[in-house]
Amino acid sequence: MISNILLQPAGEPEGYEAQLAALGLEPKHFDRILRMSEQSRREGTTKDDAKNAPGSQDYFTRVRELRHALRTELGWHPYDPLQAPLIVNEDKTVGIGVLLGDHRTGLSGSPHPRSKRPAGVTKERAVARNQNLQLPFEEPEFVEPDGSQPDADDYALMETWYLLTHRHEARATGLVTVRSELSIPDRVGPGGRVDSYQRRILLPAIEFPSVKDYAVETTGDHVVSVEER
Template sequence: MAVLPVSAPDPHGYRAQLAALGTKLEYLHPALEAGETARRSATRNHPANTAGTRAYQEHVRIIREMHIQHEGWRRLLHDHLELVCNPDRTVAIGVMVGDAATGEQGSPPRNLHRRGSATRRVAEVNAAQMELFPVRRREEIVLSAEEVDRLQVWFLVSYRVVAGDKVHIHNELSLPGEFKDGYVTRWKRRIPLPVLEMDGIEPPYEDGGGEIDIPVPFR
């Protein structure tokens, strides 16, 4: 599978650009849909980060399942990043939450939440040293130093907006280029994708039908 060059033309031809990476919109948007559905299962009685955590977990799961089932990709845990990797071990995809510029042609986004050193190393295209006895899960792959050097790690970046009775998820598949103070400051390549629209949110059932009144007899 050919790696998409940094200077690829035609920024509006997202399907051709995705195909050059071995992926499709039909593999990416289902991950965002599953994440939004999982997010909505969290109530105000859950811990504060439950909605975002559930969305992230489903983003990773579905993006892996779609590529594994349809394209023969493999799971990859690379320097603590949860990814899916193509058979040639040249392209991997992860997920990231962006800011309000996500998916916009004119202004590049930043990641909404501060990221750690693993994202910095990916952005700098510096190969992290492999552990002597790496811990891996079944069916995962481990990259050699040479494979790490040529691996491109792309991110499905998403940003959700509640608009009336709809939820709009702005998204793009992008390749980080520079990283500073926990944030991506420059992208080598961006592939803005169509906005995903979903029906609005119905408040989940939280506190039951009311308080329970248990009579206590007085002695």
């Protein structure tokens, strides 16, 4: 593991332990995920890899470690709608994925963080379902079950949360700060980016020793983010 790691408060994360506990989760799960993803970014690539390899390794590790921890420790199960990886609780009422956020990630108040990339079809559907779950309950009209599709509505009541992360390397101080939050998106705004959340659980930031990073590639005036697929 990376040495000399410091925990720092991120905005106002008071009560985050209790909020996570209400979902059957613990802070240790997310602390370990973020530490492992930072370690993979630094140790999982060589000088022969592509320049975007550290960011890709970071993303793959966040997905893998999130799913592995909750599957092996809590009995949750992987779910991959349109190849968008989630981990889902036994009741199929809570699903969690990973998402990159901007500099507002992990900080309280408004504006809310925006996703670094457009949401895509699967996340847009998840946001729409989150919105529908907020509506007043109405007794559904009875429909004769379709035996050919027994699992079609299995995830109809699932709230989709995302572990948002934002990584910042301060050259002046020689520190890398990773801020994060577990949040439920409820709007896809301009440019197709998630920009509003109905609930946010702010997690403590983690500081790491600095390392050279190739996570953003610049070509002329065009900046291409290669952090997450």
